[in-house]
Structure formats: C-alpha cells, structure tokens
Amino acid sequence: MKRTKLRAIVLACIIIFLSGCAKSEQKVETQIFAMDTLMTLSVTGSNAQEACEAVQALIVELDGLWSVTNESSDLWRLNHARGEWVSISRQTLSLWEEASALSSRTEGALNPAIYPVVRAWGFTTGEYRVPQERELAALLEHIDISYVQADTQNTALRIPADMQLDFGAVAKGRAGGLAAELLREMGITSACLNLGGNVQTVGSRPDGTPWRVGLRDPLGEEGDYLAILSVEDQAVVTSGGYQRYFDLDGERYWHILDPESGYPARSGLLSVTVVGPSGTVCDGLSTALFVMGEEQAVEFWRGRADLIRNEEDFDLILVREDGSVVITEGLESRFVLTTGYEDTRVEVVTW
Amino acid sequence: MVKRTGGLLLLLIVLVAASIGAILLRAQKPEQTGGTARITIDGALYQTIDLNVVSAPCTIEIPWEGEGSSVIAVEQGRIRVASADCPDQICVHQGWISDGTVPIVCLPHRLAIEIVGGEDTLDTATG
Numbered sequence: 001m002k003r004t005k006l007r008a009i010v011l012a013c014i015i016i017f018l019s020g021c022a023k024s025e026q027k028v029e030t031q032i033f034a035m036d037t038l039m040t041l042s043v044t045g046s047n048a049q050e051a052c053e054a055v056q057a058l059i060v061e062l063d064g065l066w067s068v069t070n071e072s073s074d075l076w077r078l079n080h081a082r083g084e085w086v087s088i089s090r091q092t093l094s095l096w097e098e099a100s101a102l103s104s105r106t107e108g109a110l111n112p113a114i115y116p117v118v119r120a121w122g123f124t125t126g127e128y129r130v131p132q133e134r135e136l137a138a139l140l141e142h143i144d145i146s147y148v149q150a151d152t153q154n155t156a157l158r159i160p161a162d163m164q165l166d167f168g169a170v171a172k173g174r175a176g177g178l179a180a181e182l183l184r185e186m187g188i189t190s191a192c193l194n195l196g197g198n199v200q201t202v203g204s205r206p207d208g209t210p211w212r213v214g215l216r217d218p219l220g221e222e223g224d225y226l227a228i229l230s231v232e233d234q235a236v237v238t239s240g241g242y243q244r245y246f247d248l249d250g251e252r253y254w255h256i257l258d259p260e261s262g263y264p265a266r267s268g269l270l271s272v273t274v275v276g277p278s279g280t281v282c283d284g285l286s287t288a289l290f291v292m293g294e295e296q297a298v299e300f301w302r303g304r305a306d307l308i309r310n311e312e313d314f315d316l317i318l319v320r321e322d323g324s325v326v327i328t329e330g331l332e333s334r335f336v337l338t339t340g341y342e343d344t345r346v347e348v349v350t351w
Numbered sequence: 352m353v354k355r356t357g358g359l360l361l362l363l364i365v366l367v368a369a370s371i372g373a374i375l376l377r378a379q380k381p382e383q384t385g386g387t388a389r390i391t392i393d394g395a396l397y398q399t400i401d402l403n404v405v406s407a408p409c410t411i412e413i414p415w416e417g418e419g420s421s422v423i424a425v426e427q428g429r430i431r432v433a434s435a436d437c438p439d440q441i442c443v444h445q446g447w448i449s450d451g452t453v454p455i456v457c458l459p460h461r462l463a464i465e466i467v468g469g470e471d472t473l474d475t476a477t478g
Contacts, residue, residue, distance in 0.1 A: 038456040194475045216478030222445045238478040
C-alpha cells in the first residue's frame, strides 16, 4: 500500500520532469510590407518559424497577383486588356467571385470597380483634390460590374475596356483568411495576424485565453482604444473615415466613397467593425456597411441568415458620429469598454 | 529492506527537486517594465533603443535614400516621429507610442517603429 503510493509519487515526478523537456513552443513575430501596408505576424507553435515563413511567402504571392500598380499582376493585366479575355490565377478568380457576391448582397454598396473614382480624389497618390461633379458622373458610368464576364472553366475574366477593378476592399481580408487556413493546416493553434489594421486570429493566445483586440476610437488619436474585443479563430476588420482623409475649406473628405454619388459616404457613422470567421466577408462588409449607414447595416445583419452561409456569419460594432456605439448581440459578452470610455453609450441590437 | 527504501527515498528527493526546478524554470519570465523600440527600414533592423534607460530626451535623424529624412524623438518610455519629409505625414501625426499595440509606420520611407517586450494589455488592434 505504502509502496504503491511511493511509486505513484515517483511516476508523477518523472512525468512533470519530462514534460519540461518536451519540444518547446516557440513564438515568432515578423513584419512585412505588402499590399501597401505593414503586416505583423505573431505565431506560436513548435514549427512557428516555418509557419511564419510560409505565410510571408503566401502574402507576397497574393500581393503579386492583386496589386493594382504591379504590371505583372493579374489585376493590372485585366485592367489593361482593352476588353479582351485575360487568363488569371484561381486565387484571383475566387476573390472576384467573393467580391462580386458581396457586391450584389450589399446592393452595390461594395463596388470593386470604384477605383477610377477613388483615384480621381487623389486617395491612391496622396495628391488630394475634389473632382468636378461632371467628372464624377462620367466616371460613375463605368462602374457597373454586371458587365464583368467570368469563365470558370478556363479561369479567365473579361471586363469592359473603360472599367478598372480594384480588390482593395477585400484583398487584405482574403489574404488574412488564406493565411489563417494555411496556419491551421500546419497545425498552428495560436496566431495573431495584423494586415494593416485587418486582424485575423487563429485559435487563442498561447495561454488559452481569447485574443484581446483593441478597437480604435474614431474620434481619438491613433492608440486610443474605446473598447477591447475578445476573439478566437475570427477576423476583426474596421472601416472608418478617419483612416484616410483630407480637409479642404473646412470640409473633411474621406476615402470610403458612396458608389451612388462618387462622394465620400456620409451615413452618420464614424466606423464600422465586422467580426466573424471569414476575413473576406469582414473586410468587404466593413466598407459596404459604412456606406449603408446604421439602419441598413442593422437590417442587413438581421437578414444575414437568409443571405449568408454559416462560415460567413458576422457581428457588428458601429460607432456613431456622436461617439455612441451599437453592437450586435453576439458580441455582448466579448466587448468591454476601456478605462476612460466607461461612460460611452452602448446599445445592443438583438436579432 | 531498509536499504531499498533508502535508495527509493533518495531517488524521490532528487526527482522532487528536479521537478520543482523544471516548474520554476518554465514559470520564470524575464523582468520587464517598459519596452524596447525597434526601428526598421524596409523590414531590416536599423536600431534598437531600450526605452527604460533614456536618461535625457534625444532625437535621431534617419536619412531617407534619395533625399530627406525622418527625425525620431525618444523619451523615457516613449518614442515618436518628430518630423519627416514624407508626403503624407501620417507617421508624424501618430504622435507618441509607448506600447506594442500599434507600431508607427511611414510607408513612403518604409520606416517602422515598434515597441517590443513591454507590458501589453492588448494583443493587437483594428482600425
């Protein structure tokens, strides 16, 4: 009896001792410049280094396909094909399919053909200007994406000669989603990727608790967070007018344009954050719902069951112009106001 | 019989000591109060600055290939881009950072400043 106890203790000690020798979890953090932004990758696991390098290679590859300015990219070739069919990669075709699906679901609030209008405002170069109404009207005649033809058999796309596509509103989300998929395939259960403000998480923190994602206060400075969001295995993407704008004659003009008017979307919201398992959906919807405004965004969220497959489910955080916040019910237990923002009015929208 | 128990006891003592050692080793974390700023250019490390031991505020001028420069200001526990001749001035407008949540990024100059090893409350940030 005594001996059995002793043996048990010895065995327990050996197990504890040996567990210290197990292949150690490694945390690797890297930064890369890609897709016109800085990306931070933080990956934990025994093969974290290898996984990090694989993600970097993937992002560089996708950037090479989806860049608007790189002359060898799928997108550049498509935009300069003068209306001819262009053979593209599967990755690009499936990004187009997702983008156009999101565009039709949001009734055009997301429009992948708005690029020439964004450029007219100078948002692509930093040489800001307010275009003439006539100029905008002329550009808006060429953003009807129903003219885009896709050939899934031969993986090719064809766009009208006077149209230009840009996947800026979905590319980073898609890249984050594909990177997360790759990490999961490599057995990684803890990673946090920040693709220029597009957050994509894999699993939870190395200690098993949820990732803590700061939510930028659109009325404050960079580094002011109004709330902390706890997430696992999800993407978090914010669109806000504060991200890129210019002031002229007392007016503020930001980079999120309403495809209806060609002018910056003024819907009464300062930022829209979308939380869900699909990076592409979160990215595309954050832009589209910013354009649509609170009422339509909430309506869209309520109607998502009819429109959205399960893996494309999502929740919302809307920040109004007066600083008050609307969150959808799925986030109620995962959303905490930070110190200094305790008095912020938060409304919870239910289904 | 006594001999055997003695041997086992010794083994037990050694194992207990080793196990405690293993647990302590794993639980131990280096003492960290503030962070270290890492300045990178085009992803390559340019300089690291321990923000805990900045005795007096100072500035560092980093020349930009071609022409112009970014001027970095450092104080105890924080760092910022004081001035730069990049077209967008986003890095300058960002102001001071004192934790690792959001790095300062100057895309035109391919410059990034991040703080590592500080006591972060957040893993990352959106927006």
